[in-house]
Amino acid sequence: MAMFVHLTSSADAPRIRRSGIRAVSHGQGGLRGVYCFPVLPSYTLTHQWLRELARFGTRGGLVAVHLRLDDHEPVRVGRYPDRAREAQARVGAAEAVRRVAALEDPRGWEVFVPRPVRAAEIHRVRAVPQTVGWRYRPDAHGTRPCTCFGCAVRGEYGGRRLRERLPHPLDGPPPPPRELLTRISGTDDPAALREALHWFGMRRRGPVPELAHLAAHPDPTVREALVWAVARWSTPSVTDLLDRLADDPDDDVREAVAEVRS
Structure with a gap:
């Protein structure tokens, strides 16, 4: 045995x-x-x-x-x-x-x-003693922990302080919503708008009314980024915004809506 x-x-x-x-x-x-x-x-x-x-x-x-x-x-x-x-x-x-x-x-x-x-x-x-073994991965002790969105554990003890001390260049922590809204209102550049929407996508809730006007942006990549930004939000008005984007003339935008709803 x-x-x-x-x-x-x-x-x-x-x-x-x-x-x-x-x-x-x-x-x-x-x-x-x-x-x-x-x-x-x-x-x-x-x-x-x-x-x-x-x-x-x-x-x-x-x-x-x-x-x-x-x-x-x-x-x-x-x-x-x-x-x-x-x-x-x-x-x-x-x-x-x-x-x-x-x-x-x-x-x-x-x-x-x-x-x-x-x-x-x-x-x-x-x-058993509660201090046995490794954390994160073998030989992780002494190496810089990864704070990317894939490695970070939501709600982990000390996780917020770790992300603030070692911010990831792509995965945060995101700037405050007020700062992101200032960036969006101050530019029409698609790249800058996509970056701000990327940070909004890291949040659980967000200001849907202040972002809804981007559903009519002439660049379809911005409209698609808007879909991914609000997809996981629990804000009630997200459903209406996605309904609007579901009829977007661009195929990629419509496919993004279908994927987040599947």
């Missing part, structure tokens, strides 16, 4: 002891399952994912759930970046343990069990 550890919120421990581990579906081509890691001689490597997972919020800290799987149980094993390319190897559970244990540096590796884990397969649930 192969032994793995699954890290999860301590609030889920009673349910896991009673019913097992639920299947999730993140980054495995639509498959639902459970992420875990082989139990290795090194305590630190075994629990390496703890600090990274803690970044996304926990209820009462994380606990380690040890589970036993049959040696021939089909699993996927590979590095985290291979998940998106569906390039992780499909092997038995014992082979996954062997491959990870043979690595010179197994940091960033993971095992995916493509099904729920039954309660009978739970070996034990125990508390």
Whole structure:
């Protein structure tokens, strides 16, 4: 039997002891399952994912759930970046343990069990120190963190201060809305308008009435940028503005509206 550890919120421990581990579906081509890691001689490597997972919020800290799987149980094993390319190897559970244990540096590796884990397969649930492992990525300590829109985690503790201290040239933090509106009112240059709309697109709400006149701008790239800027806003009048742009004479603008509404 192969032994793995699954890290999860301590609030889920009673349910896991009673019913097992639920299947999730993140980054495995639509498959639902459970992420875990082989139990290795090194305590630190075994629990390496703890600090990274803690970044996304926990209820009462994380606990380690040890589970036993049959040696021939089909699993996927590979590095985290291979998940998106569906390039992780499909092997038995014992082979996954062997491959990870043979690595010179197994940091960033993971095992995916493509099904729920039954309660009978739970070996034990125990508390673990909350300071084990790496954050962001292995060897990230001492390197400048990335504050781009793709890497930043919304609502992360200290995230706003980090973005203000290390602003990204393309992804912010955005200038204040009043400054952006001043830029828009002071120019008719398409490039300058697109840049201001790019910054507006980083916000959750915005001044739709003050931007609505751009729906009639002669440059279609500005009108398309307006679509992407307001697409994620929760401002009520966004729907009316997108209805107007849905009948735009330019194909790209209409396609942008259709995409944000799909």
